[in-house]
Amino acid sequence: MEFDGRVAVVTGAATGIGQATATMLATRGARVAVVDVNEVDGAATVSNIRTHGGRASFYQADVSAWREVEAAIARARHELGPVDLLVSSAGIQRYGDALTTSDALWDEVMDVNLRGAWHAARACLPDMRHRGGAIVNVASVQGLASQRNVLAYTVSKHGVIGLTRSMAMDFAGENIRVNAVCPGTVDTPMLHRAASLNPKPEAVVDACRAMHPIGRIATPTEVAEVIAFLAHERASFVTGAVWTVDGGLLTLIGGTPRVAEA
Numbered sequence: 001m002e003f004d005g006r007v008a009v010v011t012g013a014a015t016g017i018g019q020a021t022a023t024m025l026a027t028r029g030a031r032v033a034v035v036d037v038n039e040v041d042g043a044a045t046v047s048n049i050r051t052h053g054g055r056a057s058f059y060q061a062d063v064s065a066w067r068e069v070e071a072a073i074a075r076a077r078h079e080l081g082p083v084d085l086l087v088s089s090a091g092i093q094r095y096g097d098a099l100t101t102s103d104a105l106w107d108e109v110m111d112v113n114l115r116g117a118w119h120a121a122r123a124c125l126p127d128m129r130h131r132g133g134a135i136v137n138v139a140s141v142q143g144l145a146s147q148r149n150v151l152a153y154t155v156s157k158h159g160v161i162g163l164t165r166s167m168a169m170d171f172a173g174e175n176i177r178v179n180a181v182c183p184g185t186v187d188t189p190m191l192h193r194a195a196s197l198n199p200k201p202e203a204v205v206d207a208c209r210a211m212h213p214i215g216r217i218a219t220p221t222e223v224a225e226v227i228a229f230l231a232h233e234r235a236s237f238v239t240g241a242v243w244t245v246d247g248g249l250l251t252l253i254g255g256t257p258r259v260a261e262a
Ligand SMILES: NC(=O)c1ccc[n+]([C@@H]2O[C@H](COP(=O)([O-])OP(=O)(O)OC[C@H]3O[C@@H](n4cnc5c(N)ncnc54)[C@H](O)[C@@H]3O)[C@@H](O)[C@H]2O)c1
Pocket: 011, 012, 013, 014, 015, 016, 017, 018, 035, 036, 037, 038, 061, 062, 063, 064, 088, 089, 090, 091, 092, 093, 112, 116, 138, 139, 140, 141, 182, 183, 184, 185, 186, 187, 188, 189, 190, 191
């Protein structure tokens, strides 16, 4: 199988895109460290992977806390072996503009989305040095553009792209590739939590479907497929890249009216 003999760390792997990625990598032969702050869903992800014959273990860590990340990766290294692949998917979405965002909210979002991705890389990179490896950071279309009222989230995801490019340059000579994916709307708990803030959650999800030129939102597995490709040697000449996985969302000229076809 394509990831046989590989050890993969996936943060945010208890649910959503991280869970789909952890499951896919394990199904394709990797030994997977499921890293998440959420122990209940993280354990369930591991149990599901094992039921299907894959190899995975859960390591609880808050990615914003360096000591926790360092300890979790040290345990994973001891139990699974040196890390070959890292996927950083842990993330949170919060709301506010430049006037309504508090320092506390700014710090919370930066600490998880941006500092967390750096922490995970800092913990895994030493294993990749002299052996090669691959890192895929889950950014967002909001790493390249912005919706309204998501200041901290948008800034953090632009930062994840900077982190990706910077690490790609620093470690290219050691055969460590670092790339980012920028999903549009994906059908995960994050989306449904966001939609539930509106009195008509289903209308929000419908609006998300309608805004993507492809006419629907993504499944977590569709994003995991691109992550798995970037993590694999088949993408051996791809580094520092920022891949949109957005059903055409960022390609559409904003405000383009939908004209009924004759
Ligand atoms: N769902 C979307 O529409 C969408 C779109 C673009 C980008 N993204 C990004 O994709 C990534 C995954 O999000 P998702 O949609 O799968 O959401 P999700 O909420 O299902 O998954 C996020 C995971 O991260 C974990 N997590 C949160 N804070 C953590 C912390 N401090 N330490 C460790 N783990 C933590 C959560 O427990 C959860 O398991 C995020 O970085 C998100 O910003 C999501």
